[in-house]
Amino acid sequence: MRVVDVAIVGAGFAGLAMAGALRRAGRDDIVVLERADDVGGTWRDNTYPGVACDVPAHLYSLAAHPNPHWTRTFAAGGEIQRYLRDVAVRENLGERLRLRTPLLGARWDADRAVWHLDTGAEPVTARSLVLACGRLTEPHVPAIEGLESFDGALFHSARWDHDVDLAGKRVAVVGTGASAVQLVPELAGRAAHVTLFQRTPAWIVPRGGGDIPVDERERLADHPGDLARLRAELYAEGEQRFASRSGEPAASAAAREIALDHLHAQVADPALRDALTPDYAFGCKRVLLSDAFYPAVASDAVTLEPTALVSVEGSTLVAASGARHDADVLVLATGFASAQQPYADLVHGEEGTLAAHWSDGMTSFGSTVVVGFPNLFVLNGPNASLGHNSAVLMAEEQAAYVVRALCERDRRPDLVLRVRPDAETAYTDEIAAAAASTPWLTGGCRNWYVDHRSGRLTLLWPGTVQAFHERLAGADGSEFEPARTPVTGSIPTHPHG
Numbered sequence: 001m002r003v004v005d006v007a008i009v010g011a012g013f014a015g016l017a018m019a020g021a022l023r024r025a026g027r028d029d030i031v032v033l034e035r036a037d038d039v040g041g042t043w044r045d046n047t048y049p050g051v052a053c054d055v056p057a058h059l060y061s062l063a064a065h066p067n068p069h070w071t072r073t074f075a076a077g078g079e080i081q082r083y084l085r086d087v088a089v090r091e092n093l094g095e096r097l098r099l100r101t102p103l104l105g106a107r108w109d110a111d112r113a114v115w116h117l118d119t120g121a122e123p124v125t126a127r128s129l130v131l132a133c134g135r136l137t138e139p140h141v142p143a144i145e146g147l148e149s150f151d152g153a154l155f156h157s158a159r160w161d162h163d164v165d166l167a168g169k170r171v172a173v174v175g176t177g178a179s180a181v182q183l184v185p186e187l188a189g190r191a192a193h194v195t196l197f198q199r200t201p202a203w204i205v206p207r208g209g210g211d212i213p214v215d216e217r218e219r220l221a222d223h224p225g226d227l228a229r230l231r232a233e234l235y236a237e238g239e240q241r242f243a244s245r246s247g248e249p250a251a252s253a254a255a256r257e258i259a260l261d262h263l264h265a266q267v268a269d270p271a272l273r274d275a276l277t278p279d280y281a282f283g284c285k286r287v288l289l290s291d292a293f294y295p296a297v298a299s300d301a302v303t304l305e306p307t308a309l310v311s312v313e314g315s316t317l318v319a320a321s322g323a324r325h326d327a328d329v330l331v332l333a334t335g336f337a338s339a340q341q342p343y344a345d346l347v348h349g350e351e352g353t354l355a356a357h358w359s360d361g362m363t364s365f366g367s368t369v370v371v372g373f374p375n376l377f378v379l380n381g382p383n384a385s386l387g388h389n390s391a392v393l394m395a396e397e398q399a400a401y402v403v404r405a406l407c408e409r410d411r412r413p414d415l416v417l418r419v420r421p422d423a424e425t426a427y428t429d430e431i432a433a434a435a436a437s438t439p440w441l442t443g444g445c446r447n448w449y450v451d452h453r454s455g456r457l458t459l460l461w462p463g464t465v466q467a468f469h470e471r472l473a474g475a476d477g478s479e480f481e482p483a484r485t486p487v488t489g490s491i492p493t494h495p496h497g
C-alpha cells in the first residue's frame with residue numbers, strides 16, 4: 001500500500017497555498033484532489049457579470065506568488081482565475097494535482113494511523129489530510145413557494161448560465177449581498193429591465209480603484225521591492241478596517257457616516273434612500289464596496305422591490321409586500337450554505353463524522369485542528385473568515401501552522417497529532433468571549449458568520465490577521481495529546497517515505 005504524506009482536498013486559494021507551503025518546506029510527497037476539471041475554486045465557479053475581488057488584488061494573492069501584472073485594483077474574476085492557474089503551473093504540481101477527483105469519503109484507520117480516502121476511482125491513503133474545500137462553494141437556494149414553477153431561465157449567481165441572452169429580457173435578481181452588488185450594475189446595462197428583491201439592505205462604502213496603467217505594472221515588475229511595499233501598505237490598510245467592522249465605537253461611527261454620505265451623494269430620491277438604509281449596526285453583515293450599485297438602482301433601468309421574494313407563479317414573482325413583478329429570467333444571488341459544509345459529512349474520525357462533531361456549529365483549535373480527527377487540518381473552515389482583510393492571508397497563516405504541526409508529528413514515535421479536548425474548548429471559549437459584544441452577534445442582523453443552530457460565531461475570526469498570526473505562532477504543540485504507543489502496522493515510519 002502506497003502511503004502519501006499529505007493529501008490536500010481542494011485546489012482553490014487555500015489548497016494551492018497549502019501545496020506550495022509544503023513543497024517549500026521540502027515536503028514533496030503530496031497529492032491535491034480537486035473534484036472539478038480546473039483549479040481556482042471560487043474564481044472558477046463564479047463567472048457572473050461584474051465578478052471581482054473586493055480586496056485590492058495586490059494583496060488578494062499569494063505572498064509566494066506576487067503578481068505585478070494585475071490590470072485592475074480590484075481584479076475581475078477571470079483575471080484571478082488565470083492567476084490561480086498560473087500559480088498551479090509555477091508550483092510545478094504535475095501529477096500531484098489530480099483534477100476530476102472528488103473526495104467521496106475519508107476514514108481514519110487508527111491501527112495504521114492513516115487516512116483512507118475514497119475518490120470513486122483509485123483510493124488514496126495518506127498520513128495527513130488537509131481539507132481545503134472552501135466555505136462559499138454550495139449555492140444557497142432559499143425555500144420560495146412555487147420556485148419550480150418559474151417558466152423562464154432560473155439560475156444561481158455562482159452557476160451563471162452564459163447561454164441565456166439577457167438582451168431585451170426582464171431580469172429579476174434576488175438578494176443584495178456581495179454578488180448582487182457587483183452584478184446588478186452590469187445587468188442594468190444589458191437587460192430590458194431589472195427588478196431587485198431586497199430583504200435587507202447592505203452597508204455600502206465607496207470602492208475607488210480602477211485600471212492600473214501599463215507603466216505602473218512595468219514599474220512593479222521591475223522593482224519587486226515596490227511591489228512588496230505596496231502589499232505591506234494594503235495589508236496595513238486592511239488591518240485598520242478591523243476596528244470599524246468589529247464595532248469599535250469611533251471607527252464604526254466614522255465608517256457609517258462614510259456609507260451614509262455615499263448613499264446620499266448617489267441617490268437623490270429620499271424614499272429610495274430610506275429603502276436602501278440598513279437598520280442594523282455597521283459591520284453586522286459584510287460591508288460591501290461599490291461605486292456603481294446605487295446609481296444603477298436609482299436609474300430607470302432598475303426597480304427596487306424593498307421586500308423579499310416569497311412566491312413564484314409562472315413568470316410572476318410575488319414579494320412579501322404583496323407587489324407582483326413579471327420576469328423572463330430569475331437570478332438567485334442568495335449566497336452560500338456556509339455554516340454547514342457537505343465535506344463534514346464525508347469525514348469519519350475516531351468517533352464519528354466531522355458533521356456530528358460540529359452538530360452545534362464548527363469548533364476547532366487554532367481554526368485548523370479538530371478533536372477526534374487525528375492528523376487532519378481544515379483550512380478556511382471554523383473561524384477563519386474575515387470581514388476586513390484578504391481571506392488569502394488567513395489560508396497562508398493556516399498553511400504555515402500545518403507545516404509546523406507536521407514537523408512536530410514527525411518527531412513523535414506514533415506519528416499522530418490528536419488535539420486535546422480542553423485545548424479545543426478553551427479556543428472555542430476564547431472566540432466566544434472575543435465575539436460577545438461585536439456587531440456580528442449584537443448588531444441586529446442575520447449574517448452568515450453565525451451558526452443559527454447555536455447562535456455562535458463559527459465562520460469569522462474575531463480579530464485581526466496579525467492577532468491570528470500571533471495566536472498560531474504561539475501554539476507550541478501542547479495543544480496535542482502526548483504521543484501514544486508507536487503504531488505496529490506495516491507502514492514505514494519515515495515521515496517522507
Ligand SMILES: Cc1cc2nc3c(=O)[nH]c(=O)nc-3n(C[C@H](O)[C@H](O)[C@H](O)COP(=O)(O)OP(=O)(O)OC[C@H]3O[C@@H](n4cnc5c(N)ncnc54)[C@H](O)[C@@H]3O)c2cc1C
Nearest residue numbers: 010012013014035041042053054055102103133134380391
Ligand atoms: C463571488 C465571491 C467573491 C469573493 N471575493 C473575495 C474577496 O474579494 N476577498 C476575499 O478575501 N475573499 C473573497 N471571497 C471569499 C473566497 O471564497 C476566498 O477568498 C477564497 O477564494 C477561498 O478559497 P478556498 O480555497 O478556501 O475555497 P474555494 O475557492 O471555494 O476552493 C475550494 C475547492 O475545493 C473543491 N472541493 C470542495 N469539496 C471537494 C471534494 N469533496 N472533493 C474534491 N474537491 C472539493 C472545490 O471544487 C473548490 O475548487 C469571495 C467569494 C465569492 C464567492
